[in-house]
Amino acid sequence: MRWKDVAGIKKKLSKDFFKRDTIQVAKELLGKIIEFNGVKGMIVETEAYGKDEASHASKKTERSKLMYNTFGKIYVYLVYGNYYCLNFTTEENAPGAVLIRSLEPLNGLDIMKRRRKSDDLTTGPGKLCQALNINLLVNGTDINDKLKIYDNDLKFDIVKTTRVGISKAKDLKLRFYIKGNDYISQL
DNA sequence: TACTGGATTCACT
């Protein structure tokens, strides 16, 4: 399969996909395709957040309650006053979410370049939200409502898993990566 | 009501 074919996949990911264990969801989201207003990218880096000190879910607040009450919903928040981060809530009976850290751009590259004012489009959580024009307007909405996620039958090997310490918090987060360009050239 | 600091990015050295 060529990467152009991947961009054309129309099989939507079911909400139940997010009902499961956060780490499992974070792993399996790799290779899935996000579309927002016609702009598309393949997920190549994710980060799993459960109920721990490094996560918003460490305390149930107005902002983080989405992580407690829901799965398969979009959780967007502002960091450092400048950038949004895109997450999907997970697990039916426990708080959790998966942060999307990096995408491989597939469609709408010109639009992304214009929004980013750069050729570095989606290689960070803040960057990809800027490229896709994701903001608080989609916070709390169901997946496949405004923002769509497409499934595929492709199997990806996780090329790297890192445990990441978050500043003051002692807890470590799990990040998962697949190779973007290398994989796309092999499809 | 006021203060603190952050799941980031970018410019500059």
Next chain:
DNA sequence: GTGAATCCAGTAA
């Protein structure tokens, strides 16, 4: 490698 930008959620009072 370092520091600034920027603003809102969370917390303390």
